Amino acid sequence: MNTAAQTRSWRSQKATWGDVLIAAALLSASLLVLFPIYNLLVISLTTEVAVIRTPVILFPAPFSLDSYWAVFRNPLVMNGILVTFLIMAVGVPYSLFLSTSMAFGLTKNIPGMKLAAILLIVTLYFSGGLIPYYLLMKKLGLINNVLAMILPYGASVFDIIILRNFFLSIPKEMEESATMDGAGDIMVYARILLPMSTPILVTIGLFIAVAYWNEWWNCLLFISDSRKQSLQYVLRSILMEVNQLQAVGDDTTGRILYSEGIKSAVVLVTALPVVILYPFLQKYFVRGLSSGALKF
Amino acid sequence: MKSSHSRFQTAIANARKHYPIYILVLPALAFFIVFKYFPMYGIQLAFREFRLYTPYHQMPWLGLEKFTALVAEPEFWSAFRNTVIISLYQLLFGFPVPVLLALLFSEIRFHGIQRFTQTVLTFPHFLSWVILSGVFFNVLGSSGFLNNLLEVMKLPRQNFLMNPKTFRSLLVLTNVWKEAGWDSIIYIAAIMGVDTEMYEAAAMDGAGRIRQSLHITLPSIMGIVVVMFILRVGNILNYNFQQVFMLYSAPVYGVADVIETYIYRITFAKAPDYSFSTAVGVFKGVIDMFLLLFANTVAKRLGYRGIY
Amino acid sequence: MKRSIACVLFLFLAFGTGFAAGKTETASAQSRKVTISMNILNTSLDYEKDDVYRFVKEKFNVDFKFYQYSSSDWKEKVQIWIASGDMPKAMAWDFKAYDMPQYTQWVKQGAIRALPTDLGKYPNVKNNILDKMTTDDLLTVDGKRYALPRIRDYYYLPGEELEYVWEAGHMMYRRDWAKKLGLYKPNDVYTWDEAMAMAKAFMQKDPGNNGAGKTIGYGMVDWGLGQGFAGVVQNYPDYVGYREGYFKVNGKYEWSAGQPGMIDGIKAFRKIADDGTLWKDQPIAKGNAALDRYYAGEVGLCMQYWNIGRVMGARQKMIAVLGLNVEQARDATALMHIQMKNGSLFALPVEDYWSVLVFSPKMDDVEMDRFLQVANWSASTEGCLSVKYGPKGKGWDYVGNTPKALLAVNPGTRAFIYPDSIVAGWGTFLPITSDDSILNGRLEVARQELKVYEDTDAFSNLYKGNLKGNKPFDNYTRFFSGPNFNKYGNFASDVNAKVLEIVYGGKVPADRIEKAWTDWVASKMPQVQLVLDELNAGIKK
Helix, strand or coil, rough: CCCHHHHCCCCCCCCCHHHHHHHHEEEHHHHHHHHHHHHHHHCEECCHHHHHCCCCCCCCCCECHHHHHHCCCCHHHHHHHHHHHHHHHHHHHHHHHHHHHHHHHHHCCCCHHHHHHHHHHHHHCCCCHHHHHHHHHHHHCCCCHHHHHHHHHEEEHHHHHHHHHHHHCCHHHHHHHHHHHCCHHHHHHHHHHHHHHHHHHHHHHHHHHHHCCCCHHHHHCCCHHHHCHHHHCCCCCHHHHHHHHHCCCCCCCCCCCHHHHHHHHHHHHHHHHHHHHHHHHHHHCCCCCCCCCCCC | CCCHHHHHHHHHHHHHHHHHHHHHHHHHHHHHHHHHHHHHHHHHHHEECCCCCCCCCCCCCCCHHHHHHHCCHHHHHHHHHHHHHHHHHHHHHCCCCHHHHHHHHHCCCCCHHHHHHHHHHHHHHHCHHHHHHHHHHHCCCCCCCHHHHHCCCCCCCCCCCHHHHEEEEHHHHHHHHHHHHHHHHHHHHHCCCCCCHHHHHHHHHCCCCHHHHHHHHHHHHHHHHHHHHHHCCHHHHHHHHHHHHHCCCCHHHHCCCCHHHHHHHCCCCCCCHHHHHHHHHHHHHHHHHHHHHHHHHHEEEEEEECCC | HHHHHHHHHHHHHHCCCCCHHHHHHHHHHHHCCCEEEEECCCCCCCHHHHHHHHHHHHHHHHEEEEEECCCCCCCHHHHHHHHHCCCCCEEEEECCCCHHHHHHHHHHHHCCCCCCCCCCCCCHHHHHHHHHCHHHHHHHHHHHEEEEECCCCCCCCCCCCCCCCCCEEEEEEHHHHHCCCCCCCHEEEEHHHHHHHHHHHHHHHHHCCCCCCCCCCEEECCCHHHHHHHHHHHCHHHHHHHHCCCCEECEEEEEHHHHHHHHHHHHHHHHHHHHHCEEECCCCCCCCHHHHHHHHEEEEEEEEECCCCHHHHHHHHHHHHHHCHHHHHHCCEEEEEHHHHHHHCCCCCCCEEEEEEEEECCHHHHHHHHHHHHHHHCCCCHHHHHHHHEEECCCCCEEECCCEEECCCCCCCCECCCCCCCCEEEECCCCCCCCHHCCCCHHHHHHHHCCHHHHHHHHHHHCCCCCCCCCCHHHHCCCCHHHHHHHHHCCHHHHHHHHHHHHEEEEEEHHHHHHHHHHHHHHHHHHHHHHHHHHHHHHCC
16 A cells, blocks of 8 residues: 555655654554464464364464365365356445445435435345345345345445445545536446545455355355355365264264364465455555545 | 515525526436435334235334333343444544544655555455454454453453443444545545645744644544544434444443344344334434434534534 | 264155155056255255165156255254245155144144055154154144154164163263372262262372372253253152253143252252352353363263263373273263162263154145055165165175175274265154264274274163163153143243352352242233143143
8 A cells, every 4th residue: 555655755765764663563453363274274274183282273284175175175166266257256346336426426415315325224234034035036036046145235225324424525526527528427437536535446346256255145045056156155065074974973984074174264265365465455445536625 | 574475585586596507407306306205105114014015005004012022131232232332432432533543644744654655544344344353353353463462461361342332342343444434535635635834924923733633634634523523423323333243242242232233133043124224223313313413403503614 | 873863855756766655656656756855955966876775766766856054054944845835746844842832833724744644655754763653643633644754763673672761961080080089989979069079089089190289070062051950850769850841740840940959959059059069150151062071081970971972082082192001991981870869870861863744735645655655665674774885785784694894994083984875864854864973984893992882782781671760752742732732832941041040140159049939920920820720621531
């Protein structure tokens, strides 16, 4: 993230004691976070016997990839990755569009928008329940359809509220000058608002992407075809299967699988991709800086 | 001032002028109407007795029976109280941490360290409480890592997770551990947009870095901070079921049982009472929404942009 | 046991060793291809590759369609399927006795269909499953069966006895430590007080050299704490009633929580919690944490639902973790008998079923017949074996009169190696299954090397000879249905919560337990009485 540090070019580039202090604070926080995660990593890379001996194990001895093997041997894991990528590819633009368009509308003081805002907030706290939801999806023909894992996500009221807030902080002059040049509302939305909001769009886009990445609930409810299962759903099934294993402990194929190891492997497989991607997204947090004053 | 007639006319004129906006928001509105409002009839289950194979409007009417049953339960109020207390702790101590983190991230000059720590601190968000309960058990249990450390330092062993005095704080601390990094992302995005000219001006006036942070960065992102705060207030009654369920135990039920865990316990081993669980949902919803609107009004009075 | 039934239903349908069930079928009905949908745990496996699956499909002219569920969402999915009218033709349901009200409601509302009254066409189903089970009768409503219970078995092959008595919450203990401290008694029979004293001695004297304060006297699996601290249960017969909720005293039903034995039980529980005998971390330990500590050699007594497979697993793990030889491992994984005050050995019978199959009203008679044909086949000896090992001649065969598996064996673990043409994990929803530990490749290991069968047989035999003091299952109250009963159940969770509060809450001094409890019981009595009245009114004879 290329922030204040670089853009405040007039400042001296030398690191000060303050920087060192901050660095130390952040690094210790990271250590606090890293330690248990490292523990999980080690558990996923070793055998049950080792873990029983030392629950807070620090070194994977003996080393074993059996836990990961248990996860990846299932062809549906790779299939699930494809399905999840598909729903992300379709879902992220879909949800981004719905959220940003609605947020933009809410920034305008035109009749109906206040009402719409209230209606949206109501949905945050009241819902019809599982059975009406299921019946609705059935009516819409979305049973066993991949779209069942995309469409219901739509726009999140939370995201809309945040986006609206950011949009409101873009100075009116931008919009006004565009309008004077003859741009209609839609142009303002597409050509001014969106490009200027890159940091927040990337952020919300990340939230949305993670939501689709984590999708398993709609899969559970509506998908009966194993080829259409999302990754998280498959991983959960693996975890359930393994929990049943625990009682006897051994797998009949000769490898010793144990639930702690597989749980750790699953968790890391789930979390890792997003965490790896995140630094690459950080560079987008710089672009779109305007030269005008933005007060949030 | 303006007569209502002319205000009405202005409104219509406004609407005409901005008609493309109505078109723009149509898809989103359609989404909410279809996916949120069409199933909304299910809410009446809070007032009716669930019957299989019957249309909702034909199920027997119960009125407020479920609600009165709910509020008559002292255990429910105990859970209610716990939920509010824990959420308030969370708001007080847990809410500022991501903001502080975002400030630190934006201030640090060592890029490598900044990227590294930011990525690491985001990680725990993706770990579920199911697996984290095992992790924390290993760390905080009576023969866990922390206690081993205490022993080495010749201090007495503690049972952190079973001590009603420390449990609530543990809930907040572990939650911060898990979510602070992820929650800071939104604030970082906000800080990104702060105009650098203001810093230059302040520096020329002789302000040091800390003052710049406090007087420029923080006020500049106050808008989003307030919005996030309002949203959190609206969630006070929804304290995280997963976390409490995974970490709590008999010795601390008294202080840690929250509404969701209470519901879970009483519906276990009986036929599911959909009417009751819907009633609880409505009850919470009403209070949550009221809190949200209240917080929003307060924020607006204080001069901030609210959520709508 | 459950885990080996992961996809039994599927498996079950997949096999067809030619049981000639089709004889009485008209040619046209049999020739119609039937698609049976059902829910299974793991739709991710590619059953098309399985020999027996293909064989069954062909033999019985069926096709299968699967609905996915997992154990964590099973209850919800069942509810949604029924409520939305979308249920699979054959639906597996994790039925527990307390689900009886729901069951009767569904029967009355026509949500599930009945099985044919005459099951003569399916003799294996009738003889090997239904006639052996008491549950089957309990699930009959107005003379008709609406569910097919899945038989629970451990030594099960058709024709063999059901041996479930000893799978109750039992103690496993370190006999070697007991011997070292001079506390060993022959046949591993101890009274509750002796057992707890032993646990305390283990904790204090550390015969395992674990280091001061590191030995755990008595630990249990996590549900053991909430479900009645089974160790205590073993000593106080009235306390057993707590699990049941209600039992007969002088011909009338009373609330078990109100009986005097309950207070004794709570006091005993409180004692072991207070003096450190019971693992300090027990309330927060999740899952099998206590077991893991046991395998690491840190626990003296461990309570779990032990069965052959688990005992074997424990033995193997301790050998691996602690480097013991077989004899040492046997001593380290000895099964303890608890002798009750009336002299008999405690045993809590286990239900004879695990989950049931119910059927959609949209399933027609031809489909039902086909389904039962396949069920019938799987309930035969050959069916059971084929489900587990593969087609006869390939996966298993008779050697003389006993079945033997023909699969290759992994030299290291001695487990069978399943070829790709056997898709593992056949489901649970077959009415019959055979347990891994009976017929899997490690049978030889278990029997010969680890001597598991010797020990468990001895254990089981001693129990069966000493059961006179035990209270049997009260199926009447378990399978009861009535308005107040359905509303309040057996108050189990309330009782549970109150007991745990008294023991761990830190608010009730030890000498005030009795008063605290009797006060609480009195406060609950109005509601309890409503249920008792219903139960007593319904007693026939």
